[in-house]
Amino acid sequence: MDQESKMETVTTLKAAYIPPRSQGVRLRGIRGELLEKHIAQMISEKVHAERNPPTPKTDFCSTTQRDFCVEGFVPLTPDKTQVHDYKTDQAVTFWSENCQLIQGVTAIQTLKAPFRKSALFSTPISERLDELELPSDN
DSSP: OOTTOOOOSSOHHHHHOOOOOOOSSOSSOHHHHHHHHHHHHHHHHHHHHHHSOOOOOOOOOOHHHHHHSSTTOOOOOOOOSSOOOTTTSOOOOHHHHTGGGOTTOOOOSOSSSTTSOOOTTTSOGGGOOSOSSOOOOO
């Protein structure tokens, strides 16, 4: 036995097998092949359309354009009933509207500013000069 010999690269099956050769005659008609290709293309397009739906067209219309720039819209500015100053006017809140119902609040002197600083707790009754009547003790 020769230890340095190389292995055969061709098996007996490969050496004996001969691939079949076409007979040179068309086995299928041209029309059948074209019909098969057309049906395969239609099915692939249908599957592609189902899996990849077209993106909807983006509407770049803002709320102002859609609601206020409509034909026939007339903007109406209401007339002012009184002059308001945001720096000095008291804010209207839930608590300022319901200040009479709050428990534990000192006597409200003016309804326009119910939560202003009050010194009634620390001022002795004898020094209350601005009040005409003394508060009742009931």
